[in-house]
Amino acid sequence: KQEVTQIPAALSVPEGENLVLNCSFTDSAIYNLQWFRQDPGKGLTSLLLIQSSQREQTSGRLNASLDKSSGRSTLYIAASQPGDSATYLCAVPFSNTGKLIFGQGTTLQVKP
Amino acid sequence: KAGVTQTPRYLIKTRGQQVTLSCSPISGHRSVSWYQQTPGQGLQFLFEYFSETQRNKGNFPGRFSGRQFSNSRSEMNVSTLELGDSALYLCASSILGGHTDTQYFGPGTRLTVL
Numbered sequence: 627k628q629e630v631t632q633i634p635a636a637l638s639v640p641e642g643e644n645l646v647l648n649c650s651f652t653d654s655a656i657y658n659l660q661w662f663r664q665d666p667g668k669g670l671t672s673l674l675l676i677q678s679s680q681r682e683q684t685s686g687r688l689n690a691s692l693d694k695s696s697g698r699s700t701l702y703i704a705a706s707q708p709g710d711s712a713t714y715l716c717a718v719p720f721s722n723t724g725k726l727i728f729g730q731g732t733t734l735q736v737k738p
Numbered sequence: 739k740a741g742v743t744q745t746p747r748y749l750i751k752t753r754g755q756q757v758t759l760s761c762s763p764i765s766g767h768r769s770v771s772w773y774q775q776t777p778g779q780g781l782q783f784l785f786e787y788f789s790e791t792q793r794n795k796g797n798f799p800g801r802f803s804g805r806q807f808s809n810s811r812s813e814m815n816v817s818t819l820e821l822g823d824s825a826l827y828l829c830a831s832s833i834l835g836g837h838t839d840t841q842y843f844g845p846g847t848r849l850t851v852l
Contacts, residue, residue: 724837
């Protein structure tokens with residue numbers, strides 16, 4: 627059974643700091659991994675999708691890496707800004723379906 | 739291109755009532771999935787529709803049902819509402835669904851059951 631875990635549950639950093647969010651999954655036979663951002667009371671915004679054949683994906687100040695063998699993905703945020711404050715979720719598809727299995731998320735606060 | 743839209747954005751119902759939520763996917767997307775988000779359980783998959791057919795279903799009771807129309811719009815219905823059904827209901831659309839597509843989420847419908 628695939629389980630997705632995100633540690634820590636919450637993180638507070640000063641503005642300008644580089645930071646890493648972690649995501650781990652129990653079954654390494656994944657097709658891809660997707661990172662999302664959720665602002666309070668809002669829907670999810672897709673940030674990055676990494677296919678299983680890829681090791682990294684980059685978008686602006688965001689860089690996501692994937693290591694299937696160790697069951698881990700990281701989301702690196704460079705030069706954090708207060709506007710980055712949100713909950714970040716990672717998700718993997720269940721088998722070859724469109725059903726996503728989500729981690730519980732990491733709530734990030736970037737202090738000015 | 740317009741994003742995923744969900745209506746209504748907020749709903750307040752009482753126990754025993756039923757509710758219908760609507761989701762309009764991104765133009766050209768044929769797959770719509772529904773998720774329930776609660777503080778205790780996080781995001782849980784309800785079901786996925788593709789070309790008007792339910793393709794996958796999560797572990798929810800039969801009170802939760804859905805359908806998809808020929809224009810890919812989808813509705814979700816919850817009958818005999820319980821207090822525990824209070825949640826943010828999110829729908830997501832993708833081009834073909836399945837395990838390879840990026841899923842794009844709507845803003846959600848906040849359901850409160852009193």
